[in-house]
Amino acid sequence: MVDLRSDTVTRPSPAMRQAMAEAEVGDDVYGEDPTVNKLERTVAAMLGKECGLFVPSGTMANQIAILAHTERGDELFIHRESHAYYYEGAAATLWAGVMVTLLEGSEGTFSPDELKSRVRPPNIHHPRPRLVLLENTHNRAGGAALGPDRLDPVMTASHELGLAVHVDGARLFNAAVALGVPAERLVREADSVSLCLSKGLGAPVGSVLVGAPDFIERARRFRKWLGGGMRQAGVLAAAGLVALGNVGRLADDHRRARELRDGLTALGYRAWGPSVPTNMVMVDLEGDAQPMIDAARERGVLIGAVSPHRLRLVTHLDVADDDIHRALDVFHALRGYDGHGR
Numbered sequence: 001m002v003d004l005r006s007d008t009v010t011r012p013s014p015a016m017r018q019a020m021a022e023a024e025v026g027d028d029v030y031g032e033d034p035t036v037n038k039l040e041r042t043v044a045a046m047l048g049k050e051c052g053l054f055v056p057s058g059t060m061a062n063q064i065a066i067l068a069h070t071e072r073g074d075e076l077f078i079h080r081e082s083h084a085y086y087y088e089g090a091a092a093t094l095w096a097g098v099m100v101t102l103l104e105g106s107e108g109t110f111s112p113d114e115l116k117s118r119v120r121p122p123n124i125h126h127p128r129p130r131l132v133l134l135e136n137t138h139n140r141a142g143g144a145a146l147g148p149d150r151l152d153p154v155m156t157a158s159h160e161l162g163l164a165v166h167v168d169g170a171r172l173f174n175a176a177v178a179l180g181v182p183a184e185r186l187v188r189e190a191d192s193v194s195l196c197l198s199k200g201l202g203a204p205v206g207s208v209l210v211g212a213p214d215f216i217e218r219a220r221r222f223r224k225w226l227g228g229g230m231r232q233a234g235v236l237a238a239a240g241l242v243a244l245g246n247v248g249r250l251a252d253d254h255r256r257a258r259e260l261r262d263g264l265t266a267l268g269y270r271a272w273g274p275s276v277p278t279n280m281v282m283v284d285l286e287g288d289a290q291p292m293i294d295a296a297r298e299r300g301v302l303i304g305a306v307s308p309h310r311l312r313l314v315t316h317l318d319v320a321d322d323d324i325h326r327a328l329d330v331f332h333a334l335r336g337y338d339g340h341g342r
């Protein structure tokens with residue numbers, strides 16, 4: 001099977017499994033797991049922040065960040081296509097009790113003016129404006145890599161308005177590699193960042209949330225609260241440390257996504273990507289996505305849909321050049337497919 005559903009599907013490499021087997025461990029709830037501590041320090045340093053916190057998933061990292069930056073009744077500003085709003089249930093409302101205000105703009109971003117127009121002055125009738133959440137790369141925008149020119153002005157405006165900024169950097173290193181800008185630079189203005197180890201970097205599980213010491217101290221409390229305090233988690237952190245060695249090869253995933261997109265376009269598909277693409281290709285269909293997904297699966301290619309008429313194809317560590325050719329062969333065979341086997 002060629003699995004293009006997501007970069008979350010990778011399996012740990014032999015080197016990763018070896019590192020997991022040999023990991024030095026302790027009880028991380030006591031802060032005594034040396035491998036977890038090393039991973040947290042390493043990711044924090046890579047992203048130019050002081051402290052890190054290892055958590056089970058990207059969703060939990062985002063939700064802990066929202067909890068740690070806000071109080072109940074505060075207001076969170078977020079793009080309507082962002083993962084933390086679109087794909088995390090009503091978690092921000094459930095856990096943090098924040099009011100979510102949705103913003104619009106191209107490629108998952110919004111302008112400082114759009115933000116300013118939505119932030120209301122202090123008044124007992126209004127929620128307290130508190131947090132802006134940005135996403136880089138932006139998943140539903142087709143894996144858009146957003147450079148400092150796109151995000152810095154919003155982050156600066158947020159701070160001028162007295163708002164904290166969290167960056168969902170699940171795929172931040174994809175953005176850094178595609179833009180040729182250090183990851184640290186992309187989040188220089190951010191108060192906190194979450195990074196996923198289990199997407200393009202290839203770890204089986206885990207994310208790291210980074211920020212200032214007092215923020216991470218609050219975050220640690222909320223991690224426990226959500227049941228994310230793991231014990232001998234060094235076995236997982238060890239895989240994460242190996243995964244950080246995969247940053248350089250993300251360029252291969254981006255090249256393969258480009259080949260896939262070019263191949264699909266040549267076959268007559270409406271394949272598209274953002275202005276700075278990474279490891280995703282979106283394909284808009286005339287008909288429903290599901291019959292196409294089922295037909296591709298029967299032919300050995302797994303793909304996903306992000307809306308009823310839109311496919312998403314994602315390249316990753318376990319997709320080789322040959323797999324791109326195989327996928328294109330299947331799309332060739334399915335050209336004009338109408339969901340009735342024709």
Ligand code: TLP
Nearest residue numbers: 006008057058059060083087139168170
């Ligand atoms: N994204 C998954 C699905 O949930 C859609 C995927 O296949 O792309 N932030 C971003 C930007 C993400 O894309 C994801 C996962 C998360 C956070 C959540 O990470 P996990 O799955 O570890 O909770």
